[in-house]
């Protein structure tokens with residue numbers, strides 16, 4: 128009787144299994160390539176679809192790779208909201224004040240990470256706390272956590288910024304039913320033309336002093352300065368520069384930035400189906416009245432600080 132040779136059968140099975148293995152691995156590698164291609168070719172419109180297609184397990188909280196450190200009243204919220212339109216950027220919604228306050232800093236890095244939004248590995252997390260910029264302790268703490276941290280500062284003409292800061296203090300005190308001396312009385316020392324550099328709304332405008340303490344830890348190439356005055360009226364060119372600084376593709380486009388006549392500012396929308404989201408009433412509100420002579424005295428007092436800042440950064444602003 129004819130006997131089928133067993134070794135031949137085993138040999139055939141082995142070859143077939145090998146072929147099946149090659150086929151399976153080819154199929155998976157194709158799928159992976161396609162998935163990666165999807166991630167790279169996406170536009171903002173299909174971000175949610177891609178996120179759904181990627182395993183949810185991949186989403187986790189990550190420490191920020193970029194901080195918007197200030198300046199207070201420079202346009203930090205609008206900048207963060209505009210950057211959050213980018214599919215490769217995730218923004219922490221609230222100001223965390225991790226580095227500038229001892230009580231929060233002592234909670235540790237794990238606590239800080241917990242304050243961050245969920246993100247995929249290809250996304251960059253950004254946190255903004257304007258109090259970081261003038262804080263003496265913050266640059267070293269940030270450096271110790273991540274010496275490669277990307278830092279963004281958005282600067283605005285310092286006289287207007289000071290008035291905006293004072294206006295915020297005015298409304299905060301109003302809520303507590305407290306009054307506030309006139310702008311000229313708190314900004315200058317006892318009726319002189321010497322600015323009170325200890326008064327916070329003034330101090331926050333001495334950009335040169337604050338930037339110097341950051342430059343003790345980070346090279347200028349790691350610090351990107353946004354022109355806040357330009358950003359307020361025409362955000363896209365400034366956003367393009369930030370995208371380049373962050374090494375992400377230019378994906379924020381003009382259809383996401385919608386001018387709001389009533390607000391007098393741009394509002395933001397992630398996709399065409401959503402209504403634009405404008406910043407709250409405390410952003411872009413009418414400032415407290417300040418006489419033109421007080422403004423002029425303040426402008427002159429800021430000049431030497433501005434000049435030293437321009438020398439430090441090798442760039443001039445029109446203030």
Ligand SMILES: Nc1ncnc2c1ncn2[C@@H]1O[C@H](COP(=O)(O)OS(=O)(=O)O)[C@@H](OP(=O)(O)O)[C@H]1O
Nearest residue numbers: 199200201202203204205291359392393410411412
């Ligand atoms: N798109 C858009 N919408 C609203 N407001 C805008 C926008 N772009 C820039 N700005 C300017 O942002 C200023 C508030 O700055 P900040 O967000 O840094 O303020 S804060 O420090 O967080 O309180 C705010 O300052 P004020 O006008 O003095 O209120 C605005 O001038």
